[in-house]
Amino acid sequence: MDDQIPGADDDYSGFPRPPAHGIVLLAGSSGPPNHRALGHLALTLARRLGALIDFDGMLFEGPSPFPGTLREVSYDTGDGERSVRQVGDAEFLAAWLGHPGFRLVK
Template identity: 55%
Template sequence: MGPVVSLWLGTRLPYERAVADALAWWGPAVAAVADDDRKGDGSGDGTSNTASDRFRVLGNSPTLALPTPPPDGAGPFFFAEDEDPAVGLILPPGLPAPAWGLLVGAHCSAPVDHLLLGHLALSLARRLGALVEFDGPLDGTGRGPAGPPPPPGVLYRVVEAADDGGGWYGHVGDAAFLAAWLRHPAFRLGA
């Protein structure tokens, strides 16, 4: 499994509508992957032709704005509903509690999957006015105080108490932060 982000929204959206709107927003740059083709490589038996929460990035579009064309073999990517995204998290002052979250993730964890997922999340964060929870720390440890260099935008540190009392933390940022982080040479999404 690869990286996953949660788009934090102030209002609840019907999941099916959110997925359909996202796929329509990106247009021909993405294509749904049939449920029987989980790897997204055409190896499924073709019996499912319904809309899917799994998709591939096929090209670019003005709404996606990739810096380079996506390589063959990246992904596939998926959506899932995050009904209570801040449950168990201690939110810092100034970070509003989200009402609902839309998870977007990659099935693989190659650098290109992190980069494409970052651009997918940025596109939707801008469209929906969402914050992005990076599913962990952006420094890759989850324990230390360090984090990514402070680019423009807003970045919050959220904390969750671990069962052993040691605590874990992650990051939540706005679209301006994510846009700058995508251009940073050390870019990688959380855990």
């Protein structure tokens, strides 16, 4: 678990409740099969734990064309600047996994 997730200044106002902790999932290799396997693992955990999925970057710009919730969460970059990453729910991830263009942020 990552005790730094969420950060004290992360803006989760677009969700009913902010996460209390985080679990970081990594793959040692890139590529579509690894992204898909990691996506399915994240989906299983999100459903079982009632958790959000932090994509650690931007999947795409603009509103999501998929069902579920995908929001931008602003955070402090550590150098006095702010940036955004996208965070979604299990319903969004399930729909995104079904799309032929599915990928995760590298």
